[in-house]
Amino acid sequence: MDARAATLARAARLKAMFEAAGAKPVDPAVLQPAHLLLELYGEDIRARAYVTSDAVRGELMLRPDFTVPVVQMHMAGGADPARYTYAGEVFRRQEVDPSRASEFVQVGYEVFDRENPAAADAEVFALISHGVSDLKGLRAATGDIGILMAAVDGLETSPARKAALMRHIWRPRRFRGLLERYSGRSPVPPARAALLAGAAADDAPAIGLRSREEVEARIETLRADAATPPLSGLTLSALGALLAVRETMPFALERLRDIAIDLPAITPALDRLEARIAALRARGVNVDKLDFEASYGRTSMEYYDGFVFGFYAEGRPDLPAVASGGRYDALTRILGQGAEIPAVGGIIRPGLMVDLGAARWA
Amino acid sequence: MGVKLGVPSKGRLMEKTFDWFEKRGIRMVRTESEREYAGAVEGIDGIDLVLLSAGEIPRELAAGRIHMGVTGTDLVHEKLPLWEQQVEEVVPMGFGHADLVLAVPRFWRDVDTVDDLDAAAAAFRRVHGERLRIATKYHRLVREYLTDGGVADYALIDSQGATEGTVKNETAEAIADITSTGETLKANHLKILSDGPILKSQATLWRSRTAPCTPTERATLQQCLDQVLEPV
Numbered sequence: 001m002d003a004r005a006a007t008l009a010r011a012a013r014l015k016a017m018f019e020a021a022g023a024k025p026v027d028p029a030v031l032q033p034a035h036l037l038l039e040l041y042g043e044d045i046r047a048r049a050y051v052t053s054d055a056v057r058g059e060l061m062l063r064p065d066f067t068v069p070v071v072q073m074h075m076a077g078g079a080d081p082a083r084y085t086y087a088g089e090v091f092r093r094q095e096v097d098p099s100r101a102s103e104f105v106q107v108g109y110e111v112f113d114r115e116n117p118a119a120a121d122a123e124v125f126a127l128i129s130h131g132v133s134d135l136k137g138l139r140a141a142t143g144d145i146g147i148l149m150a151a152v153d154g155l156e157t158s159p160a161r162k163a164a165l166m167r168h169i170w171r172p173r174r175f176r177g178l179l180e181r182y183s184g185r186s187p188v189p190p191a192r193a194a195l196l197a198g199a200a201a202d203d204a205p206a207i208g209l210r211s212r213e214e215v216e217a218r219i220e221t222l223r224a225d226a227a228t229p230p231l232s233g234l235t236l237s238a239l240g241a242l243l244a245v246r247e248t249m250p251f252a253l254e255r256l257r258d259i260a261i262d263l264p265a266i267t268p269a270l271d272r273l274e275a276r277i278a279a280l281r282a283r284g285v286n287v288d289k290l291d292f293e294a295s296y297g298r299t300s301m302e303y304y305d306g307f308v309f310g311f312y313a314e315g316r317p318d319l320p321a322v323a324s325g326g327r328y329d330a331l332t333r334i335l336g337q338g339a340e341i342p343a344v345g346g347i348i349r350p351g352l353m354v355d356l357g358a359a360r361w362a
Numbered sequence: 363m364g365v366k367l368g369v370p371s372k373g374r375l376m377e378k379t380f381d382w383f384e385k386r387g388i389r390m391v392r393t394e395s396e397r398e399y400a401g402a403v404e405g406i407d408g409i410d411l412v413l414l415s416a417g418e419i420p421r422e423l424a425a426g427r428i429h430m431g432v433t434g435t436d437l438v439h440e441k442l443p444l445w446e447q448q449v450e451e452v453v454p455m456g457f458g459h460a461d462l463v464l465a466v467p468r469f470w471r472d473v474d475t476v477d478d479l480d481a482a483a484a485a486f487r488r489v490h491g492e493r494l495r496i497a498t499k500y501h502r503l504v505r506e507y508l509t510d511g512g513v514a515d516y517a518l519i520d521s522q523g524a525t526e527g528t529v530k531n532e533t534a535e536a537i538a539d540i541t542s543t544g545e546t547l548k549a550n551h552l553k554i555l556s557d558g559p560i561l562k563s564q565a566t567l568w569r570s571r572t573a574p575c576t577p578t579e580r581a582t583l584q585q586c587l588d589q590v591l592e593p594v
Contacts, residue, residue: 038517044509168512191475195471202469215471217479
């Protein structure tokens, strides 16, 4: 059997497994309206998705994943609760690394359920884990973006600073830069200092859509920011400690509980982590061996806002995750036009499983 | 068949390329009529001149259809992913200097760096409900640079010419373009962000890593490279 046929056969088996777990099969269109996806993800997705257009529908994209179309479908009138599965190609433009596939099969499982989020997290993780279980030598990584979000939300600083930090949670370098500035550890750039000291207005004409009022409003914001007291050293080191947590799940929780003494705002998020650990254990997952990294998922998974996980082939850092997923409650809020529902899902890449399996048997 | 050398087919870039080679003992002439893009090389045997638009030269080098080519650093970096694997930089030629820069309206007193641009973009999106648009033809380089700088809430708008006018025409809020003196930017009431160009570019001689060579062609290529790399 060639690799393509083997991939499709495996995809069919995985999809059947998800259906047996109660998921309804869905089949979103390959062509998706580009506007919505660009609105959600920004320019980054344009670099990753094939964009095309026609005279009637305007700009379209070959689906870069299934999650957004599935969430849209659900928010437009799905059952409550609901479970979905799908299998099909997704398309990613490769501008840098020719060894990465431009087209590959994903099989996914998505749960929309407001009853018990911890149980839903555990259900998705356990099913995906089961789906990849005949492949040996996979390492599972887990994390929780919600803990970091709660920490930012609870900082004793201005709403503007919190919003800026929240916006850059997915850009670790930028996030660190902001923290350093907000704690007074990096110097004010000379141009900024001159501006705040009252440098004269320019006589250049106001061209473009951004108005002079918007420029002046931002200068006001900068003045207010300059008057905001710096973040305390204690807060900063607690955040640093949080970001560095990397332990097996129960130890990570213990460590985070210690950190919560200085960052009490993360306590509800830690309660959710604790409930998730219990739910995973109840599902038969060996949580004592499962890694938890507080920074995991910060660079690649922009719509996740809670539990995140991935399965990686050990000794193959060149390969993307064989399976990955997470919780994306906020996405349902954005796409729900007023409605929202807690949601969690994950995907498996059967093509990578076939390649890795073949390499192992060769 | 000889060694194929691709050079820009018109304008100052062509003239300066011809001058550069002539100083190194290789004389290039456009043959027959000025309209037809054909040329000949004197002073070295076995080299075929291929006149091309500077924008096509990176692709021809990568495809191995020409052995050597003259074009700007900006075009090679923009058009060829992993360019180091496809072409080799032989020598920068010392002309055609230009920087790829980000420029915003000069009256934006609050924006001096990429960080400022990001904050302005966030505020712009809140006010206008749209992402801040940046007009450019260098999509890959600009996106890479902005991703690296942690800028969000922007959208790239394609502009293949007269990019400096897009802000006044309200089809973009900022631009990323090539500039050598900055005069056109100034005339259009734009200023360059202070934290450096996205890329410094100049006309450069490149060698294809993919073009097949017969032993004779390899010898000719080496002779040509030796000749141009000799100090003038």
